[in-house]
Amino acid sequence: MRIRILWPAGQTTATLRATPTAEQLWSALPIRSSANTWGDEVYFDTLLAVDREEDAQQVVAPGTVAFWTEGDSLALPFGPTPISRGSECRLASPCNILGTLDGDPQVLRTVRGGDPISVERA
Numbered sequence: 001m002r003i004r005i006l007w008p009a010g011q012t013t014a015t016l017r018a019t020p021t022a023e024q025l026w027s028a029l030p031i032r033s034s035a036n037t038w039g040d041e042v043y044f045d046t047l048l049a050v051d052r053e054e055d056a057q058q059v060v061a062p063g064t065v066a067f068w069t070e071g072d073s074l075a076l077p078f079g080p081t082p083i084s085r086g087s088e089c090r091l092a093s094p095c096n097i098l099g100t101l102d103g104d105p106q107v108l109r110t111v112r113g114g115d116p117i118s119v120e121r122a
Contacts, residue, residue, distance in 0.1 A: 001026050002102075002122035003065075005076070007035060009110035013122050014065045016099035021050045021067045025074070025098065030120040035111050040079025041091070042111045046119075048072055056094035063105035066095035074098075074119065078105035 001016040003026075016022040025031075025048065033044035040062075052069045060066060066075040070093055077089035084090040101108075111117065 004120050004122040007111050007115045007117045010107050012107050013102045014099050021096040022098040024048055024050055030118060032118045035115040035117040037113045039081035041075060041077040041081050042108050043073045043075040044117050045073050053096045056096050058091050058094045060089050062089055063101040065098040067098055068095045076108055078108045
């Protein structure tokens, strides 16, 4: 499953793993939302409500596509957040891991809070 994430200043694609949350996201596409930023993380509401999976993680690699179950949001970290230790990507709480961005996650630096953002099948 490949998705495209678009915002006014750019776009990126991601490859999703076969997980229950990724499949729910895939079925719900396309999604339109408004971007939020938290340190070097972009996140946005998906209107999906899913349970935390057993392999949920809080510290992830840059470019991880994660689902924040407490906020019903897709979380796209590309660097440190306000609660990171050093240069790690630490999410607000353990998140379901859906996949990884294709290419350089630093492209997310061009997302601004409030930007319209959409996710569609690639």
